[in-house]
Amino acid sequence: MTAIIDSPPAIRVQGLRKSFRNVEVLRGVDFEVAPGSIFALLGSNGAGKTTTVRILATLLAADGGTATVGGLDVGTHAGRVREEISLTGQFAAVDEILSGRENLVLIAKLRHVPNPAAVADDLLARFDLTDAGGRKAGTYSGGMRRRLDIAMSLIGNPGVVFLDEPTTGLDPQSRIDVWRTITDLAAGGTTILLTTQHLDEAEHLADRIAILHEGRIIANGTLAELRRLLPPTTVEYVEKHPTLEEIFLAIVGTGPASARGADGAASTDGTRES
Amino acid sequence: MTSHHYGDTVALTGRSLRHILRSPDTIVTTAIMPIAFLLLFVYVFGGAIDTGSGPYVNYLLPGILLITVASGIAYTAYRLFTDLSGGIIDRFQSMPIARSAVLWGHVVTSLVANSISLAVVIGVAFLMGFRTGASPLAWLVVVGILLLFTLALTWIAVVAGLSAKTVDGASAFSYPLIFLPFLSSAFVPTDTMPGPVRWFAENQPVTSIVNTIRDLFAERAPGADIWAALAWCGGVLVLGYVLATRIHRRRVR
Numbered sequence: 001m002t003a004i005i006d007s008p009p010a011i012r013v014q015g016l017r018k019s020f021r022n023v024e025v026l027r028g029v030d031f032e033v034a035p036g037s038i039f040a041l042l043g044s045n046g047a048g049k050t051t052t053v054r055i056l057a058t059l060l061a062a063d064g065g066t067a068t069v070g071g072l073d074v075g076t077h078a079g080r081v082r083e084e085i086s087l088t089g090q091f092a093a094v095d096e097i098l099s100g101r102e103n104l105v106l107i108a109k110l111r112h113v114p115n116p117a118a119v120a121d122d123l124l125a126r127f128d129l130t131d132a133g134g135r136k137a138g139t140y141s142g143g144m145r146r147r148l149d150i151a152m153s154l155i156g157n158p159g160v161v162f163l164d165e166p167t168t169g170l171d172p173q174s175r176i177d178v179w180r181t182i183t184d185l186a187a188g189g190t191t192i193l194l195t196t197q198h199l200d201e202a203e204h205l206a207d208r209i210a211i212l213h214e215g216r217i218i219a220n221g222t223l224a225e226l227r228r229l230l231p232p233t234t235v236e237y238v239e240k241h242p243t244l245e246e247i248f249l250a251i252v253g254t255g256p257a258s259a260r261g262a263d264g265a266a267s268t269d270g271t272r273e274s
Numbered sequence: 275m276t277s278h279h280y281g282d283t284v285a286l287t288g289r290s291l292r293h294i295l296r297s298p299d300t301i302v303t304t305a306i307m308p309i310a311f312l313l314l315f316v317y318v319f320g321g322a323i324d325t326g327s328g329p330y331v332n333y334l335l336p337g338i339l340l341i342t343v344a345s346g347i348a349y350t351a352y353r354l355f356t357d358l359s360g361g362i363i364d365r366f367q368s369m370p371i372a373r374s375a376v377l378w379g380h381v382v383t384s385l386v387a388n389s390i391s392l393a394v395v396i397g398v399a400f401l402m403g404f405r406t407g408a409s410p411l412a413w414l415v416v417v418g419i420l421l422l423f424t425l426a427l428t429w430i431a432v433v434a435g436l437s438a439k440t441v442d443g444a445s446a447f448s449y450p451l452i453f454l455p456f457l458s459s460a461f462v463p464t465d466t467m468p469g470p471v472r473w474f475a476e477n478q479p480v481t482s483i484v485n486t487i488r489d490l491f492a493e494r495a496p497g498a499d500i501w502a503a504l505a506w507c508g509g510v511l512v513l514g515y516v517l518a519t520r521i522h523r524r525r526v527r
């Protein structure tokens with residue numbers, strides 16, 4: 001990835017089409033993802049997010065259009081693409097019968113990296129799983145499982161990581177942990193495509209957001225660009241109550257302030273003067 | 275990609291062998307039904323069955339071994355189906371691994387697991403008075419035929435695991451296979467059966483395999499049956515393998 005000087009898009013999708021039986025799931029999807037950026041594919045259930053990711057991850061053949069990762073066509077160069085990518089989240093499971101450590105060692109062996117055991121121990125430490133490393137992954141909490149899942153997908157340093165609904169089903173604290181991991185990854189130069197149905201997640205993480213609706217991208221831009229699509233904000237004065245999430249995090253005592261930082265009240269945009 | 279085939283298969287076999295090690299009940303349950311048949315037929319029905327000279331357990335064991343394999347391979351279909359529906363195969367297939375290693379991992383595991391079950395059943399048969407003077411070479415041929423039979427049925431199990439829609443469907447295919455030995459020379463000599471049944475019994479694969487193993491244990495030359503047995507196993511193996519890889523290619527890219 002890093003060898004490319006004039007940085008063409010890490011992911012380029014043009015006119016992507018896919019039907020299942022008579023249902024047209026993708027009707028010409030276009031978007032590009034810049035290297036090292038976080039791109040959010042936003043949409044409700046059934047919008048085609050997962051289908052798009054499955055095609056990009058070489059698990060599914062498209063009916064029409066092209067998709068490239070790192071300049072390689074996912075249809076014709078699937079093998080090379082697989083060296084560049086990693087898949088995690090909703091539908092890429094961890095092995096529940098193996099321990100966390102064994103899961104990591106297995107993936108390291110399958111990725112053909114040298115010294116799988118050391119790679120596993122290193123990742124366990126990095127993701128705060130060292131103590132749980134010997135336990136079956138089936139006994140993990142949702143947050144631990146997702147951390148293991150993400151750790152597994154980092155083995156072999158893939159240039160592009162697909163995260164399919166990475167925080168679905170997580171408690172607020174774990175969600176913040178996952179968000180931090182994702183921003184750290186992007187800061188390290190990894191390109192990230194994530195799908196989500198949570199607007200605030202896209203807002204917090206993504207450099208660019210594309211809205212996928214009924215098989216088409218109906219909007220694509222930075223948060224600021226998307227905001228400009230709407231009429232100018234009207235100024236209203238509304239009493240701002242803390243959200244239940246903010247209360248929860250404040251009581252539990254894990255830094256909502258540090259995680260959410262300066263844009264602490266971001267979830268109430270519409271009512272704010274901007 | 276094929277350069278990784280061996281290493282990837284070893285890694286994935288290690289994974290599913292760990293699954294078995296952590297739920298050894300799959301090996302026990304595989305062996306329990308054949309052992310129950312062994313007890314039932316030797317100590318209950320056996321006295322009324324005339325198979326000529328020699329203890330009935332000697333006559334019965336070869337068919338029981340085939341039933342052991344038929345019930346054991348259902349777990350292969352089950353494990354493959356669980357992997358597919360659980361999403362772990364998506365993870366594997368999105369990685370640069372040899373495509374077929376995912377299947378071979380399950381196939382090798384099946385060979386290991388069924389070998390253990392077979393050893394347990396043979397051990398129980400010895401306790402019940404099974405005796406053979408078979409030479410090491412004859413034992414080698416018996417083991418070879420059983421492994422070939424296991425391999426052939428395992429690929430059929432892979433087809434079932436890849437194409438099943440439900441967990442129950444994934445293992446239901448093995449029921450007819452478990453039943454097949456009853457319509458063969460496994461329990462009783464075929465000459466007492468009425469015409470059409472006898473014709474079926476004498477021409478279906480189980481009879482030739484059972485007769486071959488029985489002859490080898492009894493220190494007789496197996497005759498033409500061994501070629502029929504090998505042809506059946508080989509044919510089923512090729513059919514299962516071709517079908518399985520075709521479905522696998524269509525299902526995962």
